[in-house]
Amino acid sequence: MDAQVRSVLYRVIRRIPNKNIENLLKKWNCLSTDQLYALDYTRPKWVIVEHVISFCEVFPSAHSRILQERNALPSHPCIGKEHSDHEEMRYLMSCEAFGHGPTPKLETAVYRLETRYRGNGNNTLSDREEFFRGVVRFSSSSLLDSLRHCVASGMAEGPVTPLLSAITQRGRNYFVITDKGPGVSSQASAQ
The missing domain is CATH 3.10.20.720 (Ubiquitin-like (UB roll))
Structure with a gap:
């Protein structure tokens, strides 16, 4: 996962209250059920982000691909x-x-x-x-x-x-x- 995707993920999770992070991750559908339960949502948010990133790197999801596509250069030749x-x-x-x-x-x-x-x-x-x-x-x-x-x-x-x-x-x-x-x-x- 590149630095830009990490930065976006951290900025999003930073704005969400700790009690809602689990629901957000469930809606994104980027982690398995075991991975969701393995996260400790009482930890500081930067720790949660690092764990999510580590889970997403052996299991890449469609959402990381969407973030990379948004930052790509325009495809129109002109x-x-x-x-x-x-x-x-x-x-x-x-x-x-x-x-x-x-x-x-x-x-x-x-x-x-x-x-x-x-x-x-x-x-x-x-x-x-x-x-x-x-x-x-x-x-x-x-x-x-x-x-x-x-x-x-x-x-x-x-x-x-x-x-x-x-x-x-x-x-x-x-x-x-x-x-x-x-x-x-x-x-x-x-x-």
């Missing part, structure tokens, strides 16, 4: 082509930003923001002379691979922002984003 086109486009965007080959091992990237607050809604902040300051730190065991995977898998929207692609283009992992003056957009300066 939809499948559209999905593959989007997947290829995301992959190309990630390779354009982070390269095709192996990426250097980088564990952190830091962006420091120093700019004036611009906005109509808060006069308290927009009237101040001092800068608005903030720090954003990205950390991972392999940050560039993680960023490339986020774009290629569709978790992050492409194209990749120049602030992130600048890591590989400039060979740096510390950036200061400053205001260059009124009417000029913020620009990342490498340090």
Whole structure:
């Protein structure tokens, strides 16, 4: 049983009161009578889920097949082509930003923001002379691979922002984003 099916099963059983779990499992008709009686419904729900999973793996049921079919890609050829086109486009965007080959091992990237607050809604902040300051730190065991995977898998929207692609283009992992003056957009300066 794959991790996604386990997760769905756990989420369903987590919402059911313990006293109703046995009735639910009987309605699903995925366990034999002996297996239903072997479960201890007074145990924590995660233990019950693990036992149900162990029973369902030597005896697979039609219900596990239904869950797997729901998560399958659409079978219509036009939809499948559209999905593959989007997947290829995301992959190309990630390779354009982070390269095709192996990426250097980088564990952190830091962006420091120093700019004036611009906005109509808060006069308290927009009237101040001092800068608005903030720090954003990205950390991972392999940050560039993680960023490339986020774009290629569709978790992050492409194209990749120049602030992130600048890591590989400039060979740096510390950036200061400053205001260059009124009417000029913020620009990342490498340090």
